[in-house]
Amino acid sequence: MKILANFTATRGDFTLDIDTIVSAGTVTAVLGPNGSGKSTLLRVLAGLQGIDSGEIVFGDRVVNAAPSIHVSPQDRSVGVVFQDYALFPHLTVLENIAFGPRSLGASKKDAQTKAQSQLNSLAIIELADRKPSQISGGQAQRVALARALATQPSVLLLDEPLAALDAQTRESVRTELEEQIKAFEGCVVFVTHDPLDAMILADRVVVLENGSITQEGSPGELAARPATDYVATLMGVNLIRGVALAGVLQVEGGGVLQIPQQLLEGEVLAVLRPEAITLHLNKPEGSARNVWPGTVRALTPMHDRIRVSIDASPPVVATITHASVAELKLSVGTPIWVSTKTLTIEAFSKSVFAST
Amino acid sequence: MRGQRAPLFLLVPGLVALIFLVVPLITLLAQTPWEAFPKIISSPEALVALRLSIITSLAATGLAAVFGIPMAWLLAREVLPFTGLLRALVIVPLLLPPVVSGVALLEALGRRGLVGGFLYDNFDITFPFTTVGVVIATTFVAMPFLIITLEGGFRSLHQRYEDAAATLGASSKRIFFKVTMPMVAPAAVAGLVLCWARALGEFGATITFAGNFPGVTQTMPLAVYTALESDRSVAIALSLVLLVVSVGVLVALRGRYLQTRAS
Numbered sequence: 001m002k003i004l005a006n007f008t009a010t011r012g013d014f015t016l017d018i019d020t021i022v023s024a025g026t027v028t029a030v031l032g033p034n035g036s037g038k039s040t041l042l043r044v045l046a047g048l049q050g051i052d053s054g055e056i057v058f059g060d061r062v063v064n065a066a067p068s069i070h071v072s073p074q075d076r077s078v079g080v081v082f083q084d085y086a087l088f089p090h091l092t093v094l095e096n097i098a099f100g101p102r103s104l105g106a107s108k109k110d111a112q113t114k115a116q117s118q119l120n121s122l123a124i125i126e127l128a129d130r131k132p133s134q135i136s137g138g139q140a141q142r143v144a145l146a147r148a149l150a151t152q153p154s155v156l157l158l159d160e161p162l163a164a165l166d167a168q169t170r171e172s173v174r175t176e177l178e179e180q181i182k183a184f185e186g187c188v189v190f191v192t193h194d195p196l197d198a199m200i201l202a203d204r205v206v207v208l209e210n211g212s213i214t215q216e217g218s219p220g221e222l223a224a225r226p227a228t229d230y231v232a233t234l235m236g237v238n239l240i241r242g243v244a245l246a247g248v249l250q251v252e253g254g255g256v257l258q259i260p261q262q263l264l265e266g267e268v269l270a271v272l273r274p275e276a277i278t279l280h281l282n283k284p285e286g287s288a289r290n291v292w293p294g295t296v297r298a299l300t301p302m303h304d305r306i307r308v309s310i311d312a313s314p315p316v317v318a319t320i321t322h323a324s325v326a327e328l329k330l331s332v333g334t335p336i337w338v339s340t341k342t343l344t345i346e347a348f349s350k351s352v353f354a355s356t
Numbered sequence: 357m358r359g360q361r362a363p364l365f366l367l368v369p370g371l372v373a374l375i376f377l378v379v380p381l382i383t384l385l386a387q388t389p390w391e392a393f394p395k396i397i398s399s400p401e402a403l404v405a406l407r408l409s410i411i412t413s414l415a416a417t418g419l420a421a422v423f424g425i426p427m428a429w430l431l432a433r434e435v436l437p438f439t440g441l442l443r444a445l446v447i448v449p450l451l452l453p454p455v456v457s458g459v460a461l462l463e464a465l466g467r468r469g470l471v472g473g474f475l476y477d478n479f480d481i482t483f484p485f486t487t488v489g490v491v492i493a494t495t496f497v498a499m500p501f502l503i504i505t506l507e508g509g510f511r512s513l514h515q516r517y518e519d520a521a522a523t524l525g526a527s528s529k530r531i532f533f534k535v536t537m538p539m540v541a542p543a544a545v546a547g548l549v550l551c552w553a554r555a556l557g558e559f560g561a562t563i564t565f566a567g568n569f570p571g572v573t574q575t576m577p578l579a580v581y582t583a584l585e586s587d588r589s590v591a592i593a594l595s596l597v598l599l600v601v602s603v604g605v606l607v608a609l610r611g612r613y614l615q616t617r618a619s
Binding site for chain 2: 078086
């Protein structure tokens with residue numbers, strides 16, 4: 001089965017404009033900043049919100065065709081894991097999981113048997129009689145997934161499945177979630193703002209910004225060739241736009257870089273990895289051909305190094321060790337020289353994204 | 357106690373308010389004719405009034421539940437046009453002097469009223485001065501309490517629970533009865549108790565619309581009013597019964613009114 005989604009959905013002055021295909025047996029992450037329309041996309045796929053134009057097809061079944069067809073959430077065969085899980089607080093864990101099968105007409109006994117086997121397969125049978133308020137966040141995540149899967153949906157949708165968890169629980173729950181969603185045979189679409197979740201869990205990442213898809217590809221492709229500043233920042237790389245000719249890149253907004261891709265011409269994107277950038281207090285003499293001056297704008301500590309944002313032409317972010325920061329006596333406003341070896345720059349033509 | 361000292365200009369008037377509200381209640385207790393009390397409240401007149409009060413107030417609460425709960429849902433989900441205006445209209449009987457409600461009901465449902473005239477002429481149905489009239493007057497005055505309380509409950513219930521139930525295949529009926537109502541149960545109980553307490557104490561609309569006939573429309577508050585003109589001790593004894601019910605309601609809703617600060 002495949003999901004074919006080609007539609008627009010408007011709410012107030014926000015428009016979601018989607019054109020993509022999700023294949024069965026793959027896990028698709030929808031990655032985007034807050035307000036990009038990720039949750040709206042999920043609600044539309046679940047049938048909780050309508051569309052204004054276009055259509056959505058699940059396999060060979062049209063579930064949305066504006067303006068006449070809208071298959072209700074009840075009849076879509078979707079399983080949804082909501083943000084904060086939305087477990088019914090007045091029902092036990094077992095009753096929560098049995099709710100779906102029971103709604104679809106199973107007898108009370110059959111629904112409970114089904115729920116019990118779900119709990120068994122997730123190794124949380126001991127939680128059966130507890131109320132949602134009596135289980136941990138990680139357990140609630142498992143129960144929410146079990147509840148969504150109990151109706152045997154052909155599409156599984158997850159809204160920020162790990163966002164409600166603290167950092168320690170996240171790691172273990174992510175590993176577990178990975179096993180479960182990879183074992184799921186239908187289409188899996190999950191929404192996240194965390195690139196790490198997308199990188200680890202997804203086969204394919206759809207980047208959503210301001211209601212539109214700005215890039216699609218495997219996690220590796222995104223890291224190697226980020227198409228927008230948002231993706232570049234997420235992947236921790238510098239993305240520089242400009243016009244290339246014979247190995248020289250005229251940077252948009254000022255500055256010149258030597259690039260190793262001699263044959264590239266026209267509008268290009270160049271990726272500069274922050275760890276490949278060197279900082280100097282005085283203008284360096286050496287083999288590096290890209291050398292330009294700037295000032296330190298911000299210093300952001302990461303777990304084992306420091307991210308230095310530099311105002312320059314072009315502006316860049318470098319990651320350097322704590323020792324280097326101390327040695328260079330860096331602080332906000334320090335004048336600095338930036339250098340990078342030409343060979344560490346990867347530039348590619350902007351037109352490679354036009355085809356998506 | 358929050359460890360803050362009250363300034364005098366707030367403390368003194370505040371305590372005056374407290375004394376003002378509490379003293380009459382204490383006096384009522386002090387004046388109760390305790391020896392005669394069992395005899396008074398077991399007298400046929402008192403028992404008839406008590407029985408009528410309980411039946412009509414429960415009937416009114418039942419009607420309010422059947423029609424008021426759906427109305428509260430419609431208001432909370434804003435599915436009707438002009439929700440703000442509709443909410444204001446629903447609250448009006450809450451603020452209206454009950455005697456005015458009684459007059460309005462007479463104009464609508466009286467024998468010569470707009471709707472009542474039609475019913476009388478065609479089906480020989482009359483409401484004023486009947487027990488059904490008491491139920492109608494009480495429902496009119498008490499239902500807004502249920503609607504307003506429950507609307508708040510529906511509003512504070514996050515949409516995602518109903519969404520989750522829908523994606524699990526539940527019909528809208530199943531969602532309402534298995535998810536929505538159980539989750540707003542505290543608000544529903546509070547609304548029903550408030551509605552019932554208001555129904556039990558109803559006086560103005562009832563006496564205007566339904567009159568004051570022992571055994572037919574004379575509920576407890578009307579009996580108190582009538583007794584006051586003949587035998588004061590009977591009025592006090594009956595009042596005490598109503599006071600006990602009110603305190604009982606307060607205890608039942610302690611979670612709402614007896615907590616020291618909002619949770």
